[in-house]
Amino acid sequence: MPSFTPSPVVFTGISTTTSSSDVPSCHETLSKDGTLRMPMETRSFRNMSAVGRFPSMTLTAVDENPEEGMKESNEKAKENGCQRWLRRMGCCLETTNDDDDITNTLVTGLEEGMDHGGTPVPGDSELGELPLKVKSIDLMKSKTGGERLAHHTHLYQSDDFIIRRGQTFHMWLTLSRPFRPATDKLHLELKTGPLPTVSKGTHVIIPLVDELQDNHWQAALVECDGARMKLSVNSSAAAAVGRYRLQVETECPGGHTVSEHDPANDIYVLFNPWCDVDAVFMDDEDERQEYILNDVGRIYYGTQDQIAVRTWDYGQFDNGILEACLFVLDKSGTPPSGWGDPVNVVRVVSGMINSRDDQGVVEGNWSGNYTQGTCPTVWSGSMEILTQYHKNNGTPVKYGQCWIFAGIVTTVLRCLGIPSRTVTNYSSAHDTDVSLTTDVYLDENLQPLAHLNSDSVWNFHVWNDCWMARHDLPPGMGGWQALDATPQETSQGTFRCGPASLAAIRSGQVFLKHDAQFVFAEVNSDKIYWQRNPDGTFSKIHSEKKVVGHLISTKAVGSEQRSDITHLYKHPEGTAAERIAVETACRFGSKADAYTSAEVEDVLIKVTMEGDGPQMGRDAQLTVTLQNGSAEHRRVVLHSQVAVMYYTGVHKATVKTAHTDLDLLPAAVEVLEWTLEYKDYKDQLVDQAALMLTLSGRVKETQQVLATQFSFRLRTPDLLLTPIGKAVVGEKMAVDISFTNPLPQVLKSVMFHVEGLGLATARKIHYGDIGSLATVSLTEHLVPTLAGPRKLLASLHCRQLTQVHGVTDVTVHQRNYGAL
Numbered sequence: 001m002p003s004f005t006p007s008p009v010v011f012t013g014i015s016t017t018t019s020s021s022d023v024p025s026c027h028e029t030l031s032k033d034g035t036l037r038m039p040m041e042t043r044s045f046r047n048m049s050a051v052g053r054f055p056s057m058t059l060t061a062v063d064e065n066p067e068e069g070m071k072e073s074n075e076k077a078k079e080n081g082c083q084r085w086l087r088r089m090g091c092c093l094e095t096t097n098d099d100d101d102i103t104n105t106l107v108t109g110l111e112e113g114m115d116h117g118g119t120p121v122p123g124d125s126e127l128g129e130l131p132l133k134v135k136s137i138d139l140m141k142s143k144t145g146g147e148r149l150a151h152h153t154h155l156y157q158s159d160d161f162i163i164r165r166g167q168t169f170h171m172w173l174t175l176s177r178p179f180r181p182a183t184d185k186l187h188l189e190l191k192t193g194p195l196p197t198v199s200k201g202t203h204v205i206i207p208l209v210d211e212l213q214d215n216h217w218q219a220a221l222v223e224c225d226g227a228r229m230k231l232s233v234n235s236s237a238a239a240a241v242g243r244y245r246l247q248v249e250t251e252c253p254g255g256h257t258v259s260e261h262d263p264a265n266d267i268y269v270l271f272n273p274w275c276d277v278d279a280v281f282m283d284d285e286d287e288r289q290e291y292i293l294n295d296v297g298r299i300y301y302g303t304q305d306q307i308a309v310r311t312w313d314y315g316q317f318d319n320g321i322l323e324a325c326l327f328v329l330d331k332s333g334t335p336p337s338g339w340g341d342p343v344n345v346v347r348v349v350s351g352m353i354n355s356r357d358d359q360g361v362v363e364g365n366w367s368g369n370y371t372q373g374t375c376p377t378v379w380s381g382s383m384e385i386l387t388q389y390h391k392n393n394g395t396p397v398k399y400g401q402c403w404i405f406a407g408i409v410t411t412v413l414r415c416l417g418i419p420s421r422t423v424t425n426y427s428s429a430h431d432t433d434v435s436l437t438t439d440v441y442l443d444e445n446l447q448p449l450a451h452l453n454s455d456s457v458w459n460f461h462v463w464n465d466c467w468m469a470r471h472d473l474p475p476g477m478g479g480w481q482a483l484d485a486t487p488q489e490t491s492q493g494t495f496r497c498g499p500a501s502l503a504a505i506r507s508g509q510v511f512l513k514h515d516a517q518f519v520f521a522e523v524n525s526d527k528i529y530w531q532r533n534p535d536g537t538f539s540k541i542h543s544e545k546k547v548v549g550h551l552i553s554t555k556a557v558g559s560e561q562r563s564d565i566t567h568l569y570k571h572p573e574g575t576a577a578e579r580i581a582v583e584t585a586c587r588f589g590s591k592a593d594a595y596t597s598a599e600v601e602d603v604l605i606k607v608t609m610e611g612d613g614p615q616m617g618r619d620a621q622l623t624v625t626l627q628n629g630s631a632e633h634r635r636v637v638l639h640s641q642v643a644v645m646y647y648t649g650v651h652k653a654t655v656k657t658a659h660t661d662l663d664l665l666p667a668a669v670e671v672l673e674w675t676l677e678y679k680d681y682k683d684q685l686v687d688q689a690a691l692m693l694t695l696s697g698r699v700k701e702t703q704q705v706l707a708t709q710f711s712f713r714l715r716t717p718d719l720l721l722t723p724i725g726k727a728v729v730g731e732k733m734a735v736d737i738s739f740t741n742p743l744p745q746v747l748k749s750v751m752f753h754v755e756g757l758g759l760a761t762a763r764k765i766h767y768g769d770i771g772s773l774a775t776v777s778l779t780e781h782l783v784p785t786l787a788g789p790r791k792l793l794a795s796l797h798c799r800q801l802t803q804v805h806g807v808t809d810v811t812v813h814q815r816n817y818g819a820l
Contacts, residue, residue: 164272166237271417313381373398431521508584523549719806758786
């Protein structure tokens, strides 16, 4: 601690006289009635020795020691210009009528030599300096200010101070007097979590230094304005994300002070994809704009032959969403000290977005009965769900399915600063026994054995990719990582999945963490058919190598188009590289011996569909083609079965079966038209209106087994949304919503759901019944709150019809306050 020698002081009544302008007046420590005010609380200063008593003072009005004055002058000469200016400003005699609050201040050298009234006793020779206190803190946190713009956090709809780690920010401190570098000490403290600890990085001490170093918590003085000082603060690129409580500690000869904690000055620290030493760094600005800053996206569903899409409001910048995301992390019970590692954070998020085993955000429901909550197809965005979860103190929201889990994960990760996207895999396998194969068990007559067929192939499944370095894996495994919040199988005892490196999945290195085996099976497992033998054992009779993992899709960067990213997950089907990856992966599965030499197959079977497929309310028609690739006659016994399926591949009800005998001439092609009438399926459909045709058969001459499955959905109509009039911030506008019932039956208790970022908060409209094949319209009024291009979303739900939705673009203008 630097040494210092105050000049002598003379007391006359209650006034004071200093011998030199280099010593601050003690007058500020006196109240209006002339009594000295004593500190209410004493606190020690970390890693500092006690201030102690000053040397005895001669009570004269003039400094009588010229040698001391000469020494002091020499010391002044060594000071730089800023220090001399600060010292002069700090030494001016100040007189004020305001009583300063000295709570939390330790003032030394005053407690002796006083009577009970606080008046100095004649002959008292010790008196301390004024303490240095923080009057106010200005974080310059306006979302339209330069700090928020520099940190790419200006889109968050709150006035909290939100920064990204590994980047410099600035702040102003207003002190009780000018800061004197020669004798004053100051540092900042940030604390997060319930038990802040320096060793765990949740209690950060930020020293004041002469020159900042990158990637370190440090502060430097960059500007002075009287008692105001501007600090430039660096943060660590490995800092834990979260909400930090800010305090300022000072020490000077007059004592040690700690500023009061003001929640308004809390600092929110996020991951930083713009920082090249952050683990989530992404070097392409267009991708950062898409995967961090875009708050509206596209989620794909349907089947690989009937790709459908809906718009989703991620809303990561909406008011209250950041608090809700941090609440999700808090609710997980994981220590904040681990929130600096994106691998750990996304793993926590994967487990917390579903409610299984940890009371997470959304309760999954695939039963078709949603009377205790909201039907999953009604939701159009993440904000309503996250806000409800936060408001209800962690009560799971009812109900969700895979695209909802994935949409919320995208919201949470983008909100926290981790690049992410929503991904859809068509013909997505669900491997339940870690075999890395999708197994179908048949009886002696080639009929499915439902009680054994626990593996399934979902028409589509939605999960997430997130971007980060993987320092815990071998080199080359960083970049996009698969993450799945839909509760399917447990990972280390919790329903979660990932992050699994896409590079590892593509090459079949499924032994690398986390959950690469499960994701590999989803996108690239072989489908193997097993037939029961008379003795109860099973033999492999057929395999399909190209039926799992197709058209893996996500929204394209900077456009509304679909981007096919299948090549990131797997090599092209049938190539040597793809087969090597499959066999490499399956060596680590439970059925490694399932792979034998390839079989010769001279009869092929294929199912196709015309155009976009059948419409809801009409008959469904498919085409079955058999081709005899040999020069000999072939006879085929073909069994067909069509069932209503949940999109997850779970069987609900069989609606039609058939048996056909076919004669195939040499090199002939036989085409069969297959029809499913509306009356056969109308009472059995569930959420996604999904159906699956299963064909199995045997070639009598060669005993070749024919087996394939074909999934398709019945297309539903869109809602048509038409804005009426000009959209202006703060002014009421209208939108027309129209819909035509495609079914020859009445839709009962129809409900519309409308929302749009910056246009309207989520709301439900209970419409009533809609007649058979009838067209209806309704007008909804709303008041825009944000200018710029916006999207208004709407969906329709009733028991007979789901997955009906629509979207329209709305350009909102700023209000012209100058117009008459």
